[in-house]
Amino acid sequence: MxxxxxxxGILFSAExxxxxxxxxxxxxxxxxxxxxxxxxxxILEPVICDPRGVLGGxxxxxxxxxxxxxxxxxxxxxxxxxxxxxxxxxxxDALLWYPSHYEGFETSANVVYxxxxxxxxxxxxxxxxxxxGGRTAFCxxxxxxxxxxxxxxxxxxxxxxxxxxxxxxxxxxxxxSFEQVIEAILATRPDFIFNTLIGTSAYHFLRDFRxxxxxxxxxxxxxxxxxxxxxxxxxxEAIGPEAVDGxxxxxxxxxxxxxxxNRAFTAAYAARxxxxxxxxxxxxxxxxxxxxxxxALARAGTQDAATVRRAACADGFDAPxxxxxxxxxxxxxxxxxxxxxxxxxxRFTIVAQAEEPVxxxxxxxxxxxxxxxxxxxxxxxxxx
Amino acid sequence: xxxxxxxxxxxxxxxxxxVPPSTVTDILAGTLMKLGLTVASVIPAGEAxxxxxxxxxxxxxxxxxxxxxxxPGLAASAVPDLPPVPVVGLVGVEAPSRLKxxxxxxxxxxxxxxxxxASVYAALxxxxxxxxxxxxxxxxxxxxxxxxxxxxxVVKAILRLMQEHGLDDDAAYEALRRDAMRARQPLEAYCEAxxxxxxxxxxxAVTPRLARS
Numbered sequence: 001m002x003x004x005x006x007x008x009g010i011l012f013s014a015e016x017x018x019x020x021x022x023x024x025x026x027x028x029x030x031x032x033x034x035x036x037x038x039x040x041x042x043i044l045e046p047v048i049c050d051p052r053g054v055l056g057g058x059x060x061x062x063x064x065x066x067x068x069x070x071x072x073x074x075x076x077x078x079x080x081x082x083x084x085x086x087x088x089x090x091x092x093d094a095l096l097w098y099p100s101h102y103e104g105f106e107t108s109a110n111v112v113y114x115x116x117x118x119x120x121x122x123x124x125x126x127x128x129x130x131x132x133g134g135r136t137a138f139c140x141x142x143x144x145x146x147x148x149x150x151x152x153x154x155x156x157x158x159x160x161x162x163x164x165x166x167x168x169x170x171x172x173x174x175x176x177s178f179e180q181v182i183e184a185i186l187a188t189r190p191d192f193i194f195n196t197l198i199g200t201s202a203y204h205f206l207r208d209f210r211x212x213x214x215x216x217x218x219x220x221x222x223x224x225x226x227x228x229x230x231x232x233x234x235x236x237e238a239i240g241p242e243a244v245d246g247x248x249x250x251x252x253x254x255x256x257x258x259x260x261x262n263r264a265f266t267a268a269y270a271a272r273x274x275x276x277x278x279x280x281x282x283x284x285x286x287x288x289x290x291x292x293x294x295x296a297l298a299r300a301g302t303q304d305a306a307t308v309r310r311a312a313c314a315d316g317f318d319a320p321x322x323x324x325x326x327x328x329x330x331x332x333x334x335x336x337x338x339x340x341x342x343x344x345x346x347r348f349t350i351v352a353q354a355e356e357p358v359x360x361x362x363x364x365x366x367x368x369x370x371x372x373x374x375x376x377x378x379x380x381x382x383x384x
Numbered sequence: 385x386x387x388x389x390x391x392x393x394x395x396x397x398x399x400x401x402x403v404p405p406s407t408v409t410d411i412l413a414g415t416l417m418k419l420g421l422t423v424a425s426v427i428p429a430g431e432a433x434x435x436x437x438x439x440x441x442x443x444x445x446x447x448x449x450x451x452x453x454x455x456p457g458l459a460a461s462a463v464p465d466l467p468p469v470p471v472v473g474l475v476g477v478e479a480p481s482r483l484k485x486x487x488x489x490x491x492x493x494x495x496x497x498x499x500x501x502a503s504v505y506a507a508l509x510x511x512x513x514x515x516x517x518x519x520x521x522x523x524x525x526x527x528x529x530x531x532x533x534x535x536x537x538v539v540k541a542i543l544r545l546m547q548e549h550g551l552d553d554d555a556a557y558e559a560l561r562r563d564a565m566r567a568r569q570p571l572e573a574y575c576e577a578x579x580x581x582x583x584x585x586x587x588x589a590v591t592p593r594l595a596r597s
Contacts, residue, residue, distance in 0.1 A: 086502075107418055108502065329418060363505065365395035365420030372390040 005043045006297050008033075008290075009065035011075025011085075016053020017174070018199060020234055020277055021077055025099060027273045028283035029074050032290035034272070041298050044290070049075075055084050062088045062096075071303040074099060074289045077282065079145060086111060095305045097293055099285035101230065101251070103149040104362040110305065112312060113332040114289040114324075115282070116252045119361035121229040122150045124337040125250035126157045128352055129227055134191035135163035140181055140205060141196030143170040150196050150229065153364075159373040166190050171197070176204040182212050185224070192248075195228040202231065203239045210243035221246025232280035236346035247342040252335040253281040253321040254348040265320035278346075288319045288333070292326065323357060332360030388516040394446070394508055395420025402427055402435065402449040403474060408499050412448065412474075415504040421446070437468060442519075445469045446512065451486045452476040452497075470515035472507050474499070492518065534572025541575035 010029050013022040026048070033044045049065055051057025058076065062085040065073050073089075074097040076082040082098055089096045089110040096108075101116035129137075137154060141147025147170060155165045166188045169181045185193060197205050206226060213220035220226075231249040255266050255278070265287070269279045296312035297303065309331070316325035322336045334357040340348025361367055399421045403409050413423045426435060435447065451473050472493040473486035486494070493511025495503060538560070545556035564574035 105505065106502065107415075363393075363419050365393055368393040370391060370393045370395070372392050 003040065003043050004297070004301070005045065006072075006303060007045045007047055007068075007070050008293065009062075009070045009073030009075065010046045010048045011051065011058065011061050011065065011073050012048075012077065012286075013051050013053040013057075015050060018053060018077055020238070021232075021280070021282055022050075022053070024232075024234055024277045024280050024283045025077060025286040027269070027277070028099075028279065028286035029290050031269055031272055032287045032294070035268075036291065036294040042294065044294055044297075051081070055081060058085050059088065066092045066094050071095065071305060072097065072293055072297075072308065074286060074293065076100065079103065082111070093305050095308060097289040099289040100282050101285070103146055104364060105149075107330045107332070107362055109309075109331070111331065112289070112292070112309070112326065113330075113360070113362070114292065115285045115333075116335055116337070117330075117332050117360040117362045118149070118153060118364060119367045120252055120335050120337050120358055121250045122153050123157075123364075123367050124352075124354065124358075125227055125229050125248070125339065126154055128248070128250070128339045129192055130157070130161050130163070135161070136166050136188075136190040137163070137192055137194050138166050138185050138188055138190040139168040139194045139196070140178075140185075141168075141170055141194075142173045142175075142198045142201055144173065146198065146230070147196035151194065153368075154194055156369060156373050160369060171201060173198065173201065175201050178205045178208045181205070182209055185209070186212070186216070186218075190224060193224060193226040195226050196230070198230060200238075202228070203235065206239050206247065207243045231342070232282065233347060234277040234280050236342050236348075237278060239346075241344065244346055245342050245344045248351075249340045249342065249348060250337065251281045251340060251348075252337055253284040254338060254340045254350060255279050256340070256347050256350060257321060257338075259320075259322070261318060261322075262320040284320050288317060288324055291317050291319075292324075325357075327360050330360055330362050332362050334359050388513070388520045391512050391516070392509065393420070394512070396444075398422045398424060398445055400435070400440075400445055400447050401425045402447065402453065404450065404453070408450075408474070408497055411499050411501060412495075412504065415499075415501040418501075419505055419508065440469045442469050446472065446508065448472045448474065448495075449486070449489060449491070450474045450476070450497075451482045451491075467515075470512045472511045490515070531570065531572050534570070534576055537576040537579050538572055540579045544579070 010026065012026040013019060014026050030046065033046050036042070036044050047065060047070060049061035051061050058081045062073065066088060071094045073094065076085070076096065076098050077100050079102050085096065086108050090108065094110065096111045097114065098111050099114045101121050104118040135158070137158060139151045139154065141151060151168060158164055167184055169184065195202060195205065209226065210220055225246060225248055227248040229250040231247060232251065233255050236244050266279060269283070292312055295315050295317065296308045299311040299315060300307040313326045313328040316323055325334050327334060336357050337354045338350050339352040341351050342348055399416045401409060401413070401423060403412065404427060416423050447469055449471060467490035471489050471491045472495060473489070473491035474495050474497055476497040492514035493507040495507045541560055542553055542556045545551055545559060546553060551559065560575060561571055564571045567574055
């Protein structure tokens with residue numbers, strides 16, 4: 001009897017506005033497919049579809065893949081693309097393996113989430129900043145759900161700790177002009193900047209902010225560090241040498257994790273994709289998704305969504321970041337939060353790390369306060 | 385007056401389901417538990433649905449009721465026309481009589497059957513916060529109504545002070561306001577006590593002044 005053979009869909013935008021991340025995720029998935037096939041327990045045949053960053057492309061791609069009889073698709077980076085295709089997966093009872101950190105507040109029985117939930121990225125970052133003594137934040141973000149929701153969590157956590165958000169600015173995705181924002185930050189002099197800008201906007205902001213501070217004799221990394229929960233190694237390379245160091249990032253994976261398992265992963269990745277892009281948390285997350293899927297398929301002996309889902313939850317995987325397993329209730333992964341500080345070599349030095357994997361809490365039922373806290377200023381006045 | 389506190393995390397709350405057991409209940413209960421709630425079914429076997437208001441705690445309970453049921457006998461709350469806890473209605477048959485029933489129960493959030501897990505948090509968020517907002521508005525309205533009834537005592541007290549101490553109306557009002565504040569009483573209650581403590585000697589004397597204007 002031959003090896004069981006499974007066609008799986010791969011749905012990443014290797015071209016388009018976030019093509020750099022898409023290629024890093026595609027590479028992670030392909031590396032895992034090749035490793036699984038080399039192990040010889042089963043054969044995965046990847047069917048690759050590129051929506052080129054267009055929402056409609058995801059719908060067409062998902063319809064095509066599922067229409068061709070494929071039951072498992074690894075894909076999507078943005079939340080909008082995931083939300084767009086979930087109904088298709090629910091209708092056909094197929095599984096979407098979603099490998100990106102995101103803002104939470106979702107659990108679909110037809111999605112397996114292998115990236116970080118908010119309690120595994122923003123919550124540890126805010127705690128770390130508070131421990132460093134940060135009380136006043138200035139938020140700069142791209143104008144969409146990722147920035148809005150992360151800023152909400154930051155604002156509420158700071159309010160409880162007696163801190164405050166001194167300013168909040170949202171800019172259109174792709175915006176590259178930051179003079180006014182930088183002047184507003186310098187007028188406020190916050191303890192830290194919370195950055196939720198994405199893509200080229202983030203690189204421009206970090207470069208311009210650093211050069212303005214330098215011109216005015218301000219030691220920006222020391223006095224006003226920029227903290228993010230989406231900044232990864234390929235992006236550090238895009239920022240350039242003038243402004244790459246001294247930024248804080250919260251992530252469940254950094255390429256600098258110093259374990260034999262991760263060294264083997266980064267070496268295999270570099271050998272397989274010498275032309276890049278550099279591996280990142282999203283690469284590792286796609287890699288985990290394919291491995292978990294392959295192990296579940298092998299255990300289940302069928303492609304049926306419910307059977308594979310059960311098999312996936314009963315298993316774990318020794319990932320580059322450490323042990324990873326799925327939480328059966330939420331279908332999100334238990335992952336290990338870390339805080340990295342960027343270096344001149346476009347890598348991260350890990351400055352803090354959870355002692356063990358943290359269970360996912362996508363609705364923040366264990367992390368959010370019950371009542372929305374409000375920053376309070378004295379409102380009493382003397383009445384004669 | 386501050387706005388009601390916005391509730392965003394329902395962990396620790398209990399959902400009381402007045403919903404016949406079915407796959408609808410399974411999906412609903414599963415999602416509620418993911419959101420950190422505990423779930424209890426309060427549908428009695430073989431009887432018309434009925435809910436004891438005595439057990440309900442506004443800080444703890446959320447009632448989820450199926451609009452397709454013969455609607456349960458829910459008693460009146462302390463504040464008229466408002467249930468004591470947030471109510472989410474499940475809509476099956478979208479007929480006016482069924483929707484009216486849910487409205488009368490005070491449903492401030494709706495979930496369409498068959499229930500989709502991804503709409504439960506939004507329905508809870510709306511139901512709980514809208515319920516709290518309405519409760520606050522009703523209480524505020526009741527307080528204003530009470531104060532409105534008390535204004536006649538304020539008018540009487542102003543007139544008495546004007547007469548007895550030769551003050552103008554602004555000075556009399558200011559003196560009463562300050563005394564009420566020192567006594568830590570609402571102005572209306574303070575004036576009512578003042579007027580009732582010494583029945584008026586001045587009602588007759590006031591009339592000509594009013595008549596003059």
